[in-house]
Amino acid sequence: MLTVENLTVEFPGRFGVFTAIEDVSLTIAPGEIHGLVGESGAGKSTIGAAIIGLLQVPGRVANGTMTLGETDLRSLGPVEAHRLRGERISMIFQDPQTSLNPLMTIEDQLIETIQAHEDISTSDARARAIALLEEIGITDATSRIKAYPHQFSGGMRQRVVIALALCTNPELIIADEPTTALDVAVQSQVLDLIQRLANTRGIGFLLITHDIGVIAQITDNVTVLRNGKVMETGPTDKVLRRPEHPYTSALMAAVPPLDRKLDRFLVPDDDTPDLAAPTGRSAADAEAWLSSGTQALGEGLLVENVTVRFSGNRTSLFRKPPAFTALDDVSMSVRPGTVMGLVGESGSGKSTMAKVITGLVQPSAGRLCLGGTDLPLARERGRKDPSRRLIQMVFQDPYSSLNSRHRIGDILAEPLWLYGLEADADKRRDIAAAMLDLVGLSADAIDRFPHQFSGGQRQRIAVARSLLARPRVLICDEPTSALDVSIQAQILNLLKDLQARFGLTILFISHNLAVVRQMCDDVTVLKGGKVVETGASEAFFTQPDAPYSRELLQLTPGFTSGAAA
Amino acid sequence: MAYFILKRLIQSVFVMLAVAFLAFSLFRFVGDPVSQMTGVETSEQDRERLRDELGLNDAFIVQFARFTGDMLKGDFGYSYRTRQPVAEMIATRIPATLELGTVALLISLIVGIPAGVYTALRPRGFVSQTILMTTLVGVSIPTFVIGIMLIFLFGVQLGWLPTFGRGGTVQIGGWTSSLFTSDGWRALILPALTLGVYQLTLTMRLVRAEMMEVMRSDYIRFATARGIPFRSLYFRHALANTMVPVITIIGLQFGGVIAFSIVTESVFQWPGMGLLFLESIRFVDIPVMGVYLVVIAFFFVLVNMAVDLLYVAIDPRLRVREDA
Structure with missing residues (x-):
């Protein structure tokens, strides 16, 4: 039905022509779900936009043919092309929050x-x-x-x-990351719906996604893209299980499996220094500095009966606004030097928990305990309270969590002077440089600005910044969900190494169960602000107690790589 | 909804109180009212007696309370200069300023919104660039220069339009209007243009920026991908979303047009409140200045409230949250 041959898309720019898509061919039959997978920047969405004729200016199709049935898509004038949109080709966008007027x-x-x-x-x-x-x-x-x-x-x-x-x-629907913004349960419903529509109505789908699990679950054929080129294409089962191209196998290896725990991930093109044995002298310096603190080892974190209520919007003069209970009598214990995974759907209270522990939200009831001593709750916790240093956070979005007007050196030195760890500015700079080495970045990064780094590199910087405070507890709020799988694998490796080396206590918040399995010793499941289940990670993944946990595990699109390990 | 309006009203009361306080401070701290009223030959005893009679020796807070109370009763006091009641003076001047401001605002909207939409949809076109360049000139030149240039061109050189006053007016109740005679309209055009040009540029650039932002949004891309006709895409989907933030600014602008028509009114000798204010400053006519402040603040509050209600009417997200 849809045939794309030798498609090349170019973006002419001030510094020459950038070829976003090079020589891509694919075909979609009626009722077929064709997966298009690749990391960000691979040109997945550009292919979809080229087919429907909505390339962002100044992009243009430089070469190739695209035919839908008998219609040559490239030869259409603007009016005909617009008439074709919706009538024969439609599109589904990623974020349902923003794609409706x-x-x-x-x-x-x-x-x-x-x-x-x-x-x-x-x-x-x-x-x-x-x-x-x-x-x-x-x-x-x-x-x-x-x-x-x-x-x-x-x-x-x-x-x-x-x-x-x-x-x-329409005959063809281009679905650009249709489930990325959704929770697992909703995701599985939407995927079922897509599958049903393909089967009953014979609509062809071009499913663009970075999620190998989704690809494995519903696509018939898959095309793997990298830097605008097709790496491999074929029936989904064959490509995922017996990949021929080394990039595909590397990509598969980077996908965290849900069904078992790996020690380390294999990372495609891993050009970062091996952290298990620091090569540079400076990385050793940083390590020495981190361990030289008063008490470098992590401490246990105890959360007891925490309840958080937010008052709703006032709507009436006479009625009290309804309160929204974000956390309801939540207790959990993070053992010293271990990683606790906090999982749940959006709105389950995961991030509220992080805010309670960091003292940003005042719980209406409950108690926090850090290594045996009481931790003051938000309102009682002063600006200079020592616990502000002991608990550090790594945020989800590495693009907005670093001040874009500060140099990396200043960003890293900030915790050092803020907490009075190092009085001398030159020494602060040395420590920052050493720390960069420890997280696998070169020392010349120190004078650059955040925008000069990729998402993964920024997340490394964010990790370095949080470690420089010599924390005892690290809270990672979805630290990898904004990153590509291969970058995610690198960051997870980094966190694992650092955790093992410094015995950090980590609260690892994630909605991705496969990632949690790889990272965590214990798991707590939240639903609607209540604890559904808490306990050892391996037990949770092999034999979950609560029906909700079982459901959650079942709905996660699974992918078991055959050849990778 | 009722709660929303009530909240706004309470906030407005505080704003008005603050402005009344400022206006009252004028009386207290800008010169001595008694020496304004009396001549050099008045004896010290007479002055003291006058102070006592006028209540100027009472405590500050008592005087302020009396001032606010009188205001609420509609008693705005008397002008030092003309000995007329201030309320009357302002009332005769308000129609002129309101008509000028409204027409200026309409000009800026009728030209500014389409121009903004056009320049947003064809950002690199020759016409768009020309419009943007021309209006940039319009913003860079001070209002009074534009006014003088218009007078020179249309009033002096071409002799098409009158250069001062309101022309033929019609009395409707207490409202003197120049909107019902061609003569009045002829007199209105130049000052309204002068006042509107700056607003026009602002409206246009704001609409352009918002529209470009909206055109990049997912729902517009989705609507394009569904093959919605371009006319509906631009004017039904995009423009409505563009107007949500623009309305706030337009509301503030209207307040601004009323409040800062002073320069235009003085260039064109337009007998509105701005001109009255200028004359009052020249003669240190403090009661008029104070009342002017209060009246302008009242307009701002009124316009802002109307904008907020409009906002709720346009955006269902606000409306439904109120109902729920």
């Missing part, structure tokens, strides 16, 4: 789309829209159709997005 009802958006392609009366269009919403799994569609996008939950919104893409009966 917030000011229009679902009804208006659906009816407008249907009427844009068909001469059909408004009431007929409405009837079709309602039928479609029901087919897609929105109950009570007749009344729900009058709602605005913000009145739907994330998963429901993604269904509405799919309904919008479907309502014109």
Whole structure:
């Protein structure tokens, strides 16, 4: 149905032409789900945009042919191309929060789309829209159709997005990371829906994703991309289990498996120094400095009966605003020198927990304990309280967690002077340089700015910054979910090494169960602010107690690499 | 909803109190009202008696309370200069300023929004660049220079339009309007243009920036990918989302137009509040200045409240949260 041959996409720029896609060929048959996988910058989305004719300026298709059925997509004029959009090719975007017009009802958006392609009366269009919403799994569609996008939950919104893409009966749907922004349970529902639509309606899907698990679960064929070139293409099962190209096997090896625990990940193109045996003298310096603190070893962290309530928005003059309970009587114990995984869906209270421990949110009840002494709660914890140094945090998004106007040296030196660990500015700089070496960055990084680094490198800097405070507890809030698999593998390796070397206590917050299995000694599962299960990690993954944990494990798209290990 | 409006009203009361305090401080600290009222030959005893009669020897807080109370009753006091009640003076001047401000705002919206949309959709086009360059000139030149240039061109050289005053006016109740005679409109055009040009540029650039941002958003890309006709894409999907933040600024602008029409009014001898304010400054007519401050603040509060309500009307996200 769709045939793409030798597609080349170029972006002419001030410094010459950048070739984003080079010589890519792929075909999609009706009812086929074709996976397009690769790391960020591989050109996955560019291929989708080229097919639907929505390349960002100044991008242009330089070479190749694209045909949909009998239609040559490249020869279409702008008007014809626009008519084709929606009618024969549709698209689903990543984030359902942003892909619907917030000011229009679902009804208006659906009816407008249907009427844009068909001469059909408004009431007929409405009837079709309602039928479609029901087919897609929105109950009570007749009344729900009058709602605005913000009145739907994330998963429901993604269904509405799919309904919008479907309502014109297209032959091909390009799904650009359709489940990346969703929780596992919702993700699995959306994937089921896509599979069903491919089977029953014979729609061809081009599924763009970085998640190998998703690829393994629903695609028929897969194309592996890297730097705009096809590395390997073929039936999904064959490509994932018996990869022919070394890059594919390296990529598979970097995917954390859900079913067993690895000591280290194999990293594609691992050009960073091996941390197990620091080569540079400076890395040893940093190590010595970190260990020379009053007490370098991690300490246990005890959370007892913590409850957090947020008051809702006041809506009426006379009624009290309803309180929202983010954490409900949560207790857990992180043993000294171990990694505790905190898992749960979005909204389960994981990040609130991190904020309670770091003293940013005042719990309405409960007690915190760090290594046997009481930890003051948020309001009692002064600016200069020693625990501010002892508990450090690594954030999810390495792009926004480093001050883009500060040099790396200043960013790293900040904890040193802030906590009064090193009075001499020159020494601070030496320690910062040594620390860079320890986390696998070259020492000349010290005078650069954050924007000169990739996401993975920035996350290394963030880890270095948190370690320089000589913390006893490190809180990692989704430290790798913004990163590619191979980078994720590197960062996880780094965290593992540092944890083993300095005996850090880590609270590792993640929604990715496979990552948690690789990293953690213990696991706590949160749901709706309550603890569902807490205990040793291996026991949790092999024999979960709570039904919710079992469900969570089951829904995670699994991929077991055959050849990688 | 009721809660929302009430909250706003309470906030407004505090704003008005603060402004009233400022206005009152003018009386207290800018010169001595008694020496303003009396001549050099008035004896010290008479002055003291006058102070006592006027209550100027009372405690500060008592005087302020009396001042606010009088204001609330509609008693704005008397002008030092003309001996007329200030309320009357302001009332005769308000229509002129409001009409000028409204027409200026309309000009800026009617030209600014389409121009903003156009320049956003064709950011690199020749016409867009020309519009952007021209309006940049419009912003860079001070208002009074624009006014003088317009007078020179249309009033003096071409002789098409009058250069001062309101032209023919019609009395409707207590409202003197120049909107119902062609003569009045002719007199209104130049000052309204002068006042509107700066607002126009601001509106246009704001709409352009917001629109470009909206055009990059996922929902517009998704709507394009669904093949929604371009006309609907631009004017139904994109423009509505563009206007949400723009309305706030336009509201503030309208307040600004009313408050800062002083320069334009003085260039065109437009008999509005701004001109009255200038005259009052020249003669240190403190009561008029104080009341002017309060009235302008009242306008700002009113406009902002209207903007907030408009905001709720446009954006369903706010509306529904209020209902829930």
